[in-house]
Amino acid sequence: MDKIDRKIxxxxxxxxxxxxxxxxxxxxxxxxxxxxxxQRLKREGVIKKKICILDQKKMGRTLKAxxxxxxxxxxxxxxxxxxxxIKQEENITHAYSITGASDILLILTLKDMEEYEGIxxxxxxxxxxxxxxxxxxxxxxxxx
Numbered sequence: 010m011d012k013i014d015r016k017i018x019x020x021x022x023x024x025x026x027x028x029x030x031x032x033x034x035x036x037x038x039x040x041x042x043x044x045x046x047x048q049r050l051k052r053e054g055v056i057k058k059k060i061c062i063l064d065q066k067k068m069g070r071t072l073k074a075x076x077x078x079x080x081x082x083x084x085x086x087x088x089x090x091x092x093x094x095i096k097q098e099e100n101i102t103h104a105y106s107i108t109g110a111s112d113i114l115l116i117l118t119l120k121d122m123e124e125y126e127g128i129x130x131x132x133x134x135x136x137x138x139x140x141x142x143x144x145x146x147x148x149x150x151x152x153x
Contacts, residue, residue, distance in 0.1 A: 100117050
C-alpha cells in the first residue's frame with residue numbers, strides 16, 4: 010500500500026459515493042488507474058464494504074447508551090448464545106469484546122428509556138451468564 014492508496018482510502022472514508030472520475034481527479038490519477046486501485050483494495054479486503062451512516066436523531070433515536078457487561082463464563086455455549094442474540098438486536102450498533110474490568114462493551118441507539126428498559130430485561134436481566142451490567146448515557150458527541 011502506497012501513499013496514493015492511502016489518499017484514496019482517506020477520501021472514500023469521507024464519502025464512499027464519490028464518483029471514480031472525481032476520486033481520480035482528487036488523487037491525481039487517470040480514472041482507469043484509480044478504478045484498478047480501488048478494485049485491488051476491495052479484492053485484498055482493505056475495503057470491506059460500503060455502508061450508509063444514518064442520522065439516528067432523524068430516525069427518532071435520540072438516546073445513546075454505552076453498556077459494559079461482565080459475564081460469568083467465557084467461551085461456553087451460554088456466551089455464544091448471548092453473543093448471537095446481541096447481533097440480532099437492531100438497537101445495538103456496535104459490540105466489542107474488550108479487556109479490562111468488563112468483558113463486552115455495547116453501543117445502543119434508542120428512542121427512549123422505555124426501549125432501553127426493554128433491552129435490559131430481554132438481554133441482560135433474563136440472561137444467566139450476565140453477572141452485571143453498567144450503563145452510561147451519552148450527553149454529547151465530541152467526535153463521530
